[in-house]
Amino acid sequence: MQLKRTLNRIETVALSVAVIAMTVGMALNTPFVAAASGAAVPLVYIISTVGVLCIALSFVRLASKIGHAGSVYGLIRYAQGRNPGFMAGWALLLTYTLFIASALFGFGLFASMLFDPIVKIAWPVYSVACGILVWWVTYRDIKLSTRLMLSIEFLSILLLIIVAMVILHKQPASAVPFQVGGAGIVGISQGLVFGVMTFIGFEAAASLGEESRNAFRDVPFAIVATVLIGGAFFTFVSYAQTIGFGLDNVKAFAAAATPMNDLTSHYLGEPFNVAIKFGALISNLAMAVGSASAASRLLLALARDGFLPRPVASINSFGSPKLATHVVMALNMGLVTILPFVVASASDLYGYVSTIATLTVLVAYGMMNLATLTHFARQDLQTGKPYRLVPPIVGLLLSAYVxxxxxxxxxxxxxxxxxxxAAAYMLIGAAITFLSARKDSSRAMDAYVFHRVPPTIDDATQEVEGRSQA
Known part of the structure; x- marks a missing residue:
């Protein structure tokens, strides 16, 4: 059996939106930006959006040429060969796998915050229950997963927008958060690290290259749309947070463990704060489902090409990865069951696994930009379009800096x-590459290459004119 092309554009977008977990980012990440950059938090997110968009454009150029379940593995293998592709895919596999664990820890954290006033249950119980649900959803039809993720994220994002609008209605507007201010360039650059990290996961739709009906259009659209929507959302909400805490009270913002909960309690009262906690709870659920969907497809692709045991590449009756889903989720259920005995705090575990995941995804991003740069450099220089090399260069430098x-x-x-x-994990990947080494056929990726040429603007204009004449 093969993966089936059943997803429309919105369903393709849903995966990236879920993995980026916009609500979780605004619930937990902004204090780190404030600690580094002071009141210039929204400015940092504007700059981060531009930088991450450069990384995204590297994905877009290759994703418009080839659709592959292995995401960076397939794209970089097409551009540079089998072994570089595997190393990038291996790095991203750990990121997605640990993102599942971090989301399950986050679910346990917010579930205990939400339900402890009613009934006291240890947070790992919530994490395990969430993991079972994620396992079941991921194993089934991908359309169920994407629709569930999109519905959940839409609701949680809407809740945060309401809070932000109330804050801005009650507080005077100010341009100060969009100025460099006392933090200086150094502070802005330090905040940029956390700003960029908030976007991690935007590329997840690339793993749907074999399941999106119009992948050569819809996967690039999903990647860029997620960055732009995320950037606008992060800038708007972080501006409201900065104004909400007060320009002269940035230290309180930087010290807040859950800034959105603090602001919601202050401006809308505790009843609505319950809704915000619920929004963060379900956003973690969507992130876990999205990460599991991406991880299982990446694992399937690596097994299908001989890097891992071939039975892992099996597909179930729903058209989703079979054994790969079980491997990914069994590993994560082990993590959420065992690690709480080592580290008692859900928030600490969330931070630990997210940090390791960040290290390996930055390796994958760097390799992706390098692959795009080397693959298209001659073409762009010969056609007089050297400006098209700017995004991968910026993306490579940004990935290296972060x-x-x-x-x-x-x-x-x-x-x-x-x-x-993270380095030890990558060495294991290098060993797998060596042990599975074989000559890469130049035709190995032909089945995944898009052989139709995407329509140009002129083609689209002629089509519209033809319809109007008809």
Missing amino acids: LFANVYPVPAAPFNLFPYL
Whole structure:
């Protein structure tokens, strides 16, 4: 059996929107930006949007040429060959796998915040229950997953927009958050690290290259749309948060563990704060489902091409990865069952696994930009379009900067150990590459290449004119 092309454009977008987890990002990440950049939090998100868009355009150029369930693995294999593709895919596989765990920990955190006033249940119980639900949804038809994710994210995003609008209605507007201010360029650049990290997962739709009906259009659209929508949402909500805490009270913003909950309680009261906690809860659920969907397809693609046991590439009667889903979810159920005995805090575990996931995804992003740069450089220079090389160059430099900033200065324990864990994981990938080494056929990717040429603007104009004459 093969994966089936059943998804429309909106369903394709849903996967990236779910994995980026916009509500979770605004619920937890903005204090880190405020600590580095002061009141200029929305300015940081504007700059981050431009930078991440450059990385996204590298995905877009290759995703318009080839549709592959392996995401960066398939795209980079097409551009640079089998082994570089595997290493990038191997890096992204750990990211998606750990994103599931972090989302399950986040679900447990917000579930305990929401239900503890009613009944006291240990947070790992909520995480395990969520994991079982994610397992069931991911195993079934991908259309069920995408529709569920889209509905959940739409509701949680809407809740945050309501809170932001109430804050802006009650507080005077100010241009200060859009100015560099006292933080200076250094503060802005430090905040940029956390700003970019909020976007991680925007590329998830690339794993639907074999299931989107018009993948050569819809996958690039999903990637760019997610970055632009996310950027607008992050800028708007972070501006409201900055104004809500007060321009002279940025320290309180930076110290807030859950800024949206604090602001909601202050401006709308505790009843609506319950709704915000619920929104964060279901956003974690959507993130877990999206990450599991992407991870299982990436694992399937690697197994299908001989890097892992071939039975892992099996597909179930719903047209979704069979054994790959079980492997990914069994691993994560083990993590959410065992790790709470080692680290008691759900928020700490969320931070730990997210940090490791960030390190490997930045490797994948860097390799993606490098692949796009090397693959298209000669073509762009020969056709007099060197400006098209600017996005992958910017994306490569940005990925390298954010990765460097995560390892130097050396962070406090246990974060100082995580780069070594990520490096050890990548060495395992290198060993797999060596053990499975074989000559890569130049025709190996032909089945996944789009052989039709996407219509140009002129083609679209002629089509519209033809319809009007008819």
